[in-house]
Amino acid sequence: MFWNKLLNWRVLWLDLKRMTALRQAVFLAFSFVILLFAGGAVSTWLIEREIEQNIDQQLLSMHSQLSQQLMQSENVNTILPKSPVLFASYRDKAGLIYGVKSKKLFNKQGFINIDIEMLDNYADDWRIYAAKASTGILTVAINLEDRYQILVITGQSYLAVSIVVSVMTLIVGLAMGLVNQRRYNKISQVLETIAAGDLSARIAPQKQQDDLDLVATRIDATTHRLEVLMRQMKDLSANIAHDLRTPMARLRAKIETALFDIEQQTSAKSVAQVQAQHADTLETALTKIDEMMNTFTAILRISNLSSGEFKGHFVTLSLANIVNETAEIYAAVIEDSGRLFSCNVMADSTIQGSRELIIQLLANLIENSIRHTPKGSHIYLNCDKNLLQLVDDGDGISEAYHQRVLEPMYRLETSRQSAGNGLGLALVNSICRLHDAHLSLSKSSNQDSIAVPIKDLCNGLTVTISFEVP
């Protein structure tokens, strides 16, 4: 326990040394204290000068007052004051000194600081002013004890304030540094986890208040996107493995069997029979290869779309025209498949895009609907301004899977056995992204339908694509 604590303290100390926030706080505190001391020195000096000027004023006025009195009065001794804080001395032209008898007082004329012992309980520092008065020289003196007192008090208060302020600054800086450090640590810890391969780690800042939270949120968003992409990659490789290996294995088996048959050509079968059988085998092989090729083409197409290469070929398009064109191509296909089709164009809108890609997008959605709805279902293709919508009244997809089905090669278990490579909706999603269009899947209902009333109690799938209006 103790060692743990000590270790923690050691770690904490290492942290402290490393902590940018704390270093800044300490640096600030020290600069603050230095500034405070400099400020104290300057103000003490200013106060001292002020007091000195004040004393000098007092000395001057005292001197002139006494000079006048000296001129009028005969008895010098009665005029000269003497107290613990001030006194005056006079030296007449004969050299006789009245008042405090010290020669030091008359050495020099003007303002001087001198040291004279007068009373025990007062300091010996005096400021004197000596100048001509009457026929001699008059020196007036004021004790400097009070000035010292003021200076000492000023100095002490500055010191006290400095100590309190620096301690406070250090404590606050340390606290803030520690709080921020904890957040930095959390971020770096999460990034470390992510770097180690766990993409599910999140910083999850509690609040959204400052830059650090913003950075954390951004990192989380990036990680989330990475996680989705990684999962898609995993799904993609797993599904490529499944969807391409299976037909490849079958293909291999077929060719192997055919080869075996040629080697072991039994006389029981006629040449024509064997040839027909081989032709059949080869045709199946070709179909399988084409299927695999289509899957690859679709994967390439999706990666091409993600690269944004198509954007250079965008033109101004009318959505209504595209919808009508698609309807013209697919009406017959849908009807021949035993489903009902209606196309409703409410209002047109022009967008920037690629005609072929949007037709492919609608074609994929329609083909999906045909593939996953029972015969007799109704498929609607609607267009209203910048909204395109494909509605069906089939069995739909559980809402839990609405996001997942947009990922490349994600296939619901139920559809694994049916045709298709699981790339249709992913391609749709990529095309939407390229066009900055918003793609949403929902359960078919009258609320979401932009054109037609849907029959009640329907589970079908509604795909809505909303393009940005320029």
Add this chain to the structure above:
Amino acid sequence: MRILVLEDDRELGEWIQSGLSDAGHVVDWLEDGQHALAATMTNEYEVVLLDRMTPGLDGLSVLKAMRCAKKNTPVLFLTAINSVEDRVEGLEAGADDYLAKPFAFTELLARVSALGRRNSALNAVEETLLKCKDLNLDILSRKCFRQGKSIELNTKEFLLLDIFMRNQGRIQTKAMLLEKVWDLRFDPTTSVIETHMSRLRAKIDKPFEQALIKTVRGAGYVLE
């Protein structure tokens, strides 16, 4: 037809050469772009097949040089890079058609025949009345008759039949029809072409004894 093939992959080149030869064409197969350019300058070809990336001189440069020298021989581009950028660049440089690898040989053969036919059609006078046995198509009035009976066709059906009537005896692949009639270059997984073809056949073939449009297994359709 005399055809020049520029393809640096031996196996593929041999395959194209033997396949086209079997179909009755005379094929010169070269592996180097500079040799191919020289060949187009000295010989008269009816169709030129250019691979996009070849040693010496790449296909695109060969094509540009040919067009600069006023050689208007139809060019079919073959490429492994199936990107829009690539296709647009090729077509802008003056390529007449574009085929991405891997492709079915029937597709290549059909496109080569179409290009050869386009070449001769350039010199021919535009016909306004197309005929195939007892089937007539009037381009100007957009009317269709068989055995004297008028047949109503919608726009796309008319376009489809127009293509078949102008290319009698030549296979039209699904991809070619999608490009020519609907201007689409992706492969819809469902039977778009089959559906429209069966509707067209229901109008021009079904009511009559002899079927004119035939399905070529694994390739496409042909009108004869």
